[in-house]
Amino acid sequence: MVRAGLTTERLTRAGAELADEVGFDQVTVSALARRFDVKVASLYSHVKNSHDLKTRIALLALEELADRVADALAGRAGKDALAAFADAYRDYAREHPGRYDAARFRLDPDTAAASAGVRHAQMTRAILRGYDLTEPDQTHAVRMLGSVFHGYVSLELSGGFSHTAVDPQESWSWIVDSLDALLRSRTSG
């Protein structure tokens, strides 16, 4: 019999694609096996279990997202950087809703500490350098930015904004503008 060429890598990648197609919570070992036209048990040589598979997809998504943000941030500062960060975040979520959900998968502390989530925090702090905040304000601001971006994207994805005529893109710009103004006003001094 011809081998399918399964790999932890390929499974993770295919799982991410599957997530975007049918939703992260529908990503199942069985569905993935079907996609490779392989028996379910075969996957268990490459991933420990269902939770392990989901964790790997989550880590992949966090990496991708961090890469995008890093790209978007290159050479920018201040409000430019803030807007670029925000857009990179939102665009990724819209292009890859399943992966985005995956990125929100609850990781155990050790895994999270070794994940690209750390880069996200660093990049957020990098943006805030443009606003010259001192601790603990900087931490508050990191949390606020994370909350707004995550919250907005999450609500938009779940259709929460679809019943009003106002263009979500306009709201997004308005929010980014507002955050910029807010951070500037909080500048130490």
Next chain:
Amino acid sequence: MVRAGLTTERLTRAGAELADEVGFDQVTVSALARRFDVKVASLYSHVKNSHDLKTRIALLALEELADRVADALAGRAGKDALAAFADAYRDYAREHPGRYDAARFRLDPDTAAASAGVRHAQMTRAILRGYDLTEPDQTHAVRMLGSVFHGYVSLELSGGFSHTAVDPQESWSWIVDSLDALLRSRTSG
């Protein structure tokens, strides 16, 4: 044999409790049957299926949350109202993490339109009356508030803030203060 006294109501309520104990995604028809010491099939006379059960739990959570917010808002305006709204929201999520997750369950549009989610939007707009915003700013602001609150609570629940020494309560207050200042600065005129 003695009857267990199952009801759609009781199942929904028990499902909500179960969600708080083991997580919303672990709420299963089987687990609920065990809790009532009843055979699984018996539940299907009271709820259509697993999705129906989850939807009912979601609607219950939305109601409870809206009730709390309404209570918190009574007799308050301006920043007081904003802070009360924010705290009611966060407190509910911390006391009932499973129900809070349930409240984020994706409802189909018709169900959502008939849910307490509508009251949430109305109450948010009520708060904003204190800031005298004109459209479309008001809609942008509604979206921003929803995003921040949801995003913050969601990140806090998932342990996203646990690796820093800064007290989440302080960040929360800082954010509420900031939002208040922001909205005041956006007041029309």
Next chain:
DNA sequence: CCCATTTGCCTAAAGATTTTAGGCAAATGC
């Protein structure tokens, strides 16, 4: 109070997913 109807929970059964254990064949390397 009796009996018919409704209601409530049950048994039975089929389909899906997760996970473990052990086997055979293909790839790899000396």
Next chain:
DNA sequence: GCATTTGCCTAAAATCTTTAGGCAAATGGG
């Protein structure tokens, strides 16, 4: 060329979802 490793398989058990049909308990009219 052969031994080892690797990869996918069959088999099987546990859990969950859902449907169909049955018996007993509650209910209510005569």
